[in-house]
Amino acid sequence: MRSESSGCENLTVSPLEVNGYAEFFQQFDSLNLKSGEKVTVKTDSIAADSTAKKPFLQMAIEYNADDSVTFSLTGQKVFLTNNAFVKYGATELRAYYIELDIAKKEAFAYGIKDSTDKFIHTPEFKDGTEEFKCKELKYNFETGKGLVNEVITEQESGYVHSEITKRMDDKTFFLKNGKYTTCDHPHPHFYVRMTKAKMIKDDKIVSGPLHIVLEDVPLPVGLPFGFFPFSSKYSSGILLPSYGEEARRGFNLRGGGYYWAINDYVDLAVRGDIFSNGSWGTYVQSKYKKRYRYSGRLETEYHKNKYGDKGLDDYSEATDFAVRWTHTQDSKANPYRTFSASVNFSTSENDRNNSTSIDKIVNNQKQSSISYSKKWPGSPFSLNGSLRHSQNSRDTTISLTLPSLSLNMTQIYPFRTKGKSSNLKWYDKVGVSYSSKMENRINIKEKELMSSSLTKDWKNGYQHSIPVTTNFKLARDLTLSPTLNYQGVLYSRSIRRHWDETLNKTVDDTIQGIQYAHNYSTSASLSLSPKIYGMYTFNKTSKIEAIRHVMTPSISVSYTPEIGVDRDKYYRTYKRDGKDIEYSIFDGSLYGTPTGAKESGSINLSLDNNVEAKIRTANDTTGNEDFKKVKLLESLKFSTSYNMFADSLNWSNIRMTGRTKIFNSKLDLSFNSTVDPYALNANNVKINKFGPRITNASIDLGFRLSSSDFKGEDEKGGKEGEKTPDEMKFVQFDVPWSFSLDYGWTYSKPTIKSNVNQNVGLRGDFSLTPKWKINFSTGYDFANKAVTATQFSLIRDLHCWQMTFSTIPFGTYQSYNFKLNVKSSVLQDLKYEKKKVWQDN
Structure with missing residues (x-):
């Protein structure tokens, strides 16, 4: 029922x-x-x-x-x-x-x-x-x-x-x-x-x-069985290798290893490459982060490559390594003490032999810096320390500064009452500051670094200075600024030079021992820097309301009297062909020789220009006119100087620089030139005769345009949010297209021979459909009449998959790479890849 x-x-x-x-x-x-x-x-x-x-x-x-x-x-x-x-x-x-x-x-x-x-x-x-x-x-x-x-x-x-x-x-x-x-x-x-x-x-x-x-x-x-882990926390596991083939090193398995999730703050990944010809490589990577304190990443790699057949003339071996480290301190960690690191150090051939990135391969310069700074609250003193490195992979030159220490004091006013800021007397404006630094440097070839001597090859020293400054306002735009400066250096060695008749060259004998040298100088300058405004207004029917021209001329006169320590204290002479030749006992030292100033004086002249337009736009809802400012010329500056105590060639070069942005900041334009006011004789030597000539000039253009420039503010949306590391691995298809064009022109004519270089660079991306995207970058060097490094990539969004084809179609680094992979990082090893590396060319 x-x-x-x-x-x-x-x-x-x-x-x-x-x-x-x-x-x-x-x-x-x-x-x-x-x-x-x-x-x-x-x-x-x-x-x-x-x-x-x-x-x-x-x-x-x-x-x-x-x-x-x-x-x-x-x-x-x-x-x-x-x-x-x-x-x-x-x-x-x-x-x-x-x-x-x-x-x-x-x-x-x-x-x-x-x-x-x-x-x-x-x-x-x-x-x-x-x-x-x-x-x-x-x-x-x-x-x-x-x-x-x-x-x-x-x-x-x-x-x-x-x-x-x-x-x-x-x-x-x-x-x-x-x-x-x-x-x-x-x-x-x-x-x-x-x-x-x-x-x-x-x-x-x-x-x-x-x-x-x-x-x-x-x-x-x-597979006979499978295991799929799910966890909101990262976990340890095996990293699957990718398979490939190269003509030089044979078949390979690359990137296989183990990932260890040590704890919530640090992890460790160990990977390896192995090739059928006996080459191999290892990679160790670790990321760490402590919230509100610091974060960083450490990467090391070591490669042992073998080329050719053992026993034949073309057989060779190469050992390469690289160390990369980034460390960032959170801004909330400590307001008075900071520590940061950006290290990128490798052997000169590492990227060329082992990298597949064209950007890394063509980059010949690498820099590193590890720095520490400390400020004392309520004190003008600060301490800075750093370790610096730079290298040129082309000529294998390495420059190291290990370490660099500096102690500085910001300007203080010893005669000013605390808290006083108005009705200042002349002595209230007397300021004193202090700066010092100590460094240990070397510039050497890569292969000679490990055998270098600290006492013979490294240069070290200590330098400090105490400037005392003040200024007096003589009129509205007229200022008098006297200065007094003390400078001292400390070295661990000096030299004594003589002429060796047998070797037919100069020989320097190194004298070990602490050497201190100092000097002092004084100067005064008088400067005038007014602003001059000009305005041109248009009739009310014009789109342009007005154009304003601001000129900022500047003139300053400086004088330095002959004062300082006796020159003979740090300078010696040696005999050569019966002549006395002067030299400094600190020649080749880090900071040179502190010398007293010779009498000198100069007049410095400059003129800066700025031009802006006031443009009428549509009326607002109240019926009032709305205006916007447009910069027609951000800056156009001319500068030169005149040496009052020189017996000839008193005028320095005339320098012109300019920059502006036009078309709603879509086009960046910068230009500069240098004019030498003196003529050259038949031997291309500058003479004291007026004959202005352009010695160098350059023009740089940068044009940027994208589809978002044609959208309204509502279409553009708000600020782009932060992307997770997984999101950053894949191409975004939101922007239909973007385009950039760069052009550079340089002219140089120091003497009678001139040299002109031109280059153009083009890069961009556009979507053929919502699922197809093309990226490209190329350029042309007019001087060498050759196309610069060119890259082309085609990306297809396959919903849950992504297909990518990238190629460098010609040149030394000609190569290609085809990849079909699952988007999700969970199945990141489910992919197909086919490529040809440039090393096989």
């Missing part, structure tokens, strides 16, 4: 304390319940004794349906049709049809087919944080066990499809005919087919026999 109730909503059955279920359901026979109405049954106080059974429903069951709710009076079942809903505690179930068995505490649910024979309103299950959709579901509310047909669940950037799933509890599931994929499409473009598997939620999948299916085509790639 069944009793139906139409239009039932929010019907609640409270925990039952009676054994007569039929009597309970008879109360609802042919009743139409109002929306939200709840029905409960109270227990007879006499019947409820201590021997009563424990309630079989520990919590209330809520259920409803849009069409009908049907009750079975003998089977204790409820049948819900159309948008059926059941809730028991934290467990919720929605479907087109739900059959609820109160006695067994079970629910059976399924969807319905629409006119296109497609299932709709399929079961949607939710239990706490667990959510999934399926075709059919049978679930026990008490045990938490269930049987699910055709379910899809998401697991840490991956998706698990299963034809039949047995739910043991909220963590453990058994799968039959399952699929694992990172494709979020309902019908995935690729997946790993699993015959049977066990899944532990948010932990792992352990599978039996499996194989890869691509676009529903099974590939002949399979």
Whole structure:
């Protein structure tokens, strides 16, 4: 017997304390319940004794349906049709049809087919944080066990499809005919087919026999078992190598190794390369981070390469290594003490022999710096220390500064009352500062570095200076600035020079021992730097409201008297061909020889120009005119000087520099030139005769344009958010196109011979369709009449896959690389790669 109730909503059955279920359901026979109405049954106080059974429903069951709710009076079942809903505690179930068995505490649910024979309103299950959709579901509310047909669940950037799933509890599931994929499409473009598997939620999948299916085509790639770890935390594991082939080193496996997740702050990855001709390489990488304190990355690599056949003339071996380290201190860590590092050190041939990046291969310069600084709060003193390195891979020259230490004092005013800032007397403006540095340097060839001598090859020294300055405002734009400066140096050795007749050259004898030298100088300067404004206004019908021209002329006169330590104290002479030749005992030292100033004086002249326009734009909503400023010329500066005490060639070169941005800052323009005011004689020697000539000039143009420049502010959106490391590995298809063009022109004519160089660079990217993107970069050197390094890449977004083809089509570094890979980092080793490296040319 069944009793139906139409239009039932929010019907609640409270925990039952009676054994007569039929009597309970008879109360609802042919009743139409109002929306939200709840029905409960109270227990007879006499019947409820201590021997009563424990309630079989520990919590209330809520259920409803849009069409009908049907009750079975003998089977204790409820049948819900159309948008059926059941809730028991934290467990919720929605479907087109739900059959609820109160006695067994079970629910059976399924969807319905629409006119296109497609299932709709399929079961949607939710239990706490667990959510999934399926075709059919049978679930026990008490045990938490269930049987699910055709379910899809998401697991840490991956998706698990299963034809039949047995739910043991909220963590453990058994799968039959399952699929694992990172494709979020309902019908995935690729997946790993699993015959049977066990899944532990948010932990792992352990599978039996499996194989890869691509676009529903099974590939002949399979394994007898599989293991897929899931974790919100990174974990240790094996790094799979990639396979390749080179003409010089043979077949290879590259990048294989082990990743060790040491803890939440530091990790370690060890990789290796091996080649069939005996070459090999190792890589050790570690990242570390402590929140609000510091972060960094350390990378080392070592390579042993063999080329040719052993025993033949073309056989050779090369050993290369590299060290890269970056360390950044968080700005919140310490406001008075900082430590940072940027190290990029390698053998000169490392990138050429082992890198596949064209940017690394063509880069001949490398720099490194490790620095530490400390400030004392409330004190003008600061301490800085650094280790610096630079190298030229082309000529294998290395320059090292190990270490560089400096102690500085910012300017203080010893005669000024603390806190005084107005009505200053002349002595209140007297400022004193202090600077000092100590360095140990060497400039040497790479192969000679390890055998260098600290006392013979390294240069070291200490230098400090104490400048005393003040200024007087004689008029509005006229300032007098006298200075007094003391300078001293400390060296660990000096030289004595003589002429060796036998060797026919000068010979320096090194005298070891601490040597201190000092000197002092004074000078005064008078400067005038006013601003001159000019304005031209247009009529009211013109688009241009006005043009403003600002000129900033500057003239300064400086004088330095002859003062300082006697020159003979640090200078000696030696005889050569009967002549006395002067030299300094500190020749070749780090900071040279401190010498007293000779009498000198100069007049410095400069003129800077700035031109801006005021442009009318559309009226605002109040009807008032709106204007915007446009810079027509950011700067156009001319400068020169005149030496008052020189006996000839008094004028220095005339320097002109300029820069501006036009077309809404799309085009950057900078230019400069140098004019020598004196003529040359027949021997190309400058003479004291007026004959201006351009000795060098240059023009640089940079044009940038992208599709976002043609969008409104609403289309552009806000500031781009930070990208995760996984997101940065893949191309973004949001910008349809971007384009940049750079042009450089240089002219040089120091004497009679001139030299002109021109080069142009072009780079950009554009999307043929939302799924196709092209990147390119190229250039042309007009002097060499050759195309510069050219790169071209084609990228295809395949939804869950990405295809990339990149090539350097010609030149020394001609190469190509084709790669088809899964986007998700979870299956990053599922890829196909084919390439030709430039070393095989």
